[in-house]
Amino acid sequence: MNIKELLSPDVDLSSLQAKAEELLAAIETKIRNLKNAPEGRLRIAQRESGVYYYHVTDSSPEWGDYLPQTESKTIARLAQKEYDQTVLAEMQRELKTVDRFLKSFCPKRLHDIFEKLLPARRKFVQPVRLPDEEFAEQWLSVKYSGKGMSADAPLLETSRGERVRSKSEVIIADTLDRLKIPYRYEFPHQLKVRRNSRGRGDALHNPLGNKQDGGRRTVTFHPDFTCLNVRTRREFIWEHFGRMDAPEYIAETLGKFETYTANGIFPGESLIFTMETQERPLNPATVEALARKYLQ
Numbered sequence: 001m002n003i004k005e006l007l008s009p010d011v012d013l014s015s016l017q018a019k020a021e022e023l024l025a026a027i028e029t030k031i032r033n034l035k036n037a038p039e040g041r042l043r044i045a046q047r048e049s050g051v052y053y054y055h056v057t058d059s060s061p062e063w064g065d066y067l068p069q070t071e072s073k074t075i076a077r078l079a080q081k082e083y084d085q086t087v088l089a090e091m092q093r094e095l096k097t098v099d100r101f102l103k104s105f106c107p108k109r110l111h112d113i114f115e116k117l118l119p120a121r122r123k124f125v126q127p128v129r130l131p132d133e134e135f136a137e138q139w140l141s142v143k144y145s146g147k148g149m150s151a152d153a154p155l156l157e158t159s160r161g162e163r164v165r166s167k168s169e170v171i172i173a174d175t176l177d178r179l180k181i182p183y184r185y186e187f188p189h190q191l192k193v194r195r196n197s198r199g200r201g202d203a204l205h206n207p208l209g210n211k212q213d214g215g216r217r218t219v220t221f222h223p224d225f226t227c228l229n230v231r232t233r234r235e236f237i238w239e240h241f242g243r244m245d246a247p248e249y250i251a252e253t254l255g256k257f258e259t260y261t262a263n264g265i266f267p268g269e270s271l272i273f274t275m276e277t278q279e280r281p282l283n284p285a286t287v288e289a290l291a292r293k294y295l296q
Contacts, residue, residue, distance in 0.1 A: 003138050027091050136228065186222040193219055193259050245279070
C-alpha cells in the first residue's frame with residue numbers, strides 16, 4: 001500500500017540542536033587559540049628556487065621578516081592562525097543560520113492547519129502530511145496472508161491475541177505493542193535470490209513464489225516482523241534467529257542475510273535482527289533497546 005504524502009518526515013531537530021552545540025564549542029576553542037596566536041601574518045613567496053616564508057607584522061618591512069625552515073613551528077602557528085580566523089568566521093555564520101532556523105521552524109503549524117478543520121470538512125481533504133496516528137492506521141489496515149500455522153505448532157499468543165511461533169516472538173511482539181510501534185507479523189515481501197549451478201535458488205525461508213528473472217528468481221519471504229517507524233515513515237524488517245547453536249540453521253541464516261543485502265536491505269538501515277541459543281536466550285532488555293533505537 002502506497003500512502004501518499006507531499007512532504008517527507010519532519011527534520012530531526014535534535015540533530016540540529018546537537019550541531020549547534022558542536023559549532024558553539026568549536027567556536028569557543030578557536031577563539032581561545034587565536035588569543036594565544038602570534039601577532040602578524042604569514043606571507044609565502046613561491047619562486048623557481050623554492051618556497052620562502054615571511055612573517056609580516058606592523059614593525060616588519062612591507063614584505064615581512066624572512067623565516068628559515070628552522071622556524072617551522074612559527075610558520076605552522078601563523079598558518080594555523082590564518083586558517084582559524086577564516087574557519088571561525090564561517091562557523092559563526094553557520095551557527096547563526098542554524099539558530100535562526102531552530103527559532104523559526106515550527107512544523108506543528110502545518111499539522112494544526114489540518115487538525116483544526118471541522119471533521120465534516122477534514123474527511124474530504126488530503127493533507128500534505130498525515131497525522132502520525134492516521135498514517136499508522138492506514139499502514140496497519142493493509143490486508144495480507146501470512147504463512148499459517150501447522151497443526152502441531154505450540155499455542156503461543158501475544159498480548160493482543162496474535163498467534164506466533166516462539167516465546168521469543170511473544171517478547172518481541174509484546175515489546176512493540178507496549179511501545180506503540182506498528183508491526184505486521186509474517187508480512188510477505190517479494191525478494192530476488194540467485195539461482196545456483198543446479199538451477200535451484202539459494203536456501204530460503206519457506207519461499208512461496210517463484211518467478212524467473214535470468215539468473216535470479218523472485219520469491220516470497222515472510223520475515224518475522226515488518227515494523228514501522230512512524231516518525232520517519234521508514235519500514236524495518238525484524239528477524240529473530242532462535243537456533244544459533246544449530247549448524248544447519250546458521251547456514252540458512254547466512255543465506256538470508258545475503259539475500260537481504262542483495263535486495264538493498266541492510267542491518268541498521270532497514271533490517272533489525274536478534275539471536276539466541278539454548279544457553280543464551282533472548283534478553284527482553286535487548287529487544288526494547290533495539291526497538292527504541294530504530295523504531296521510535
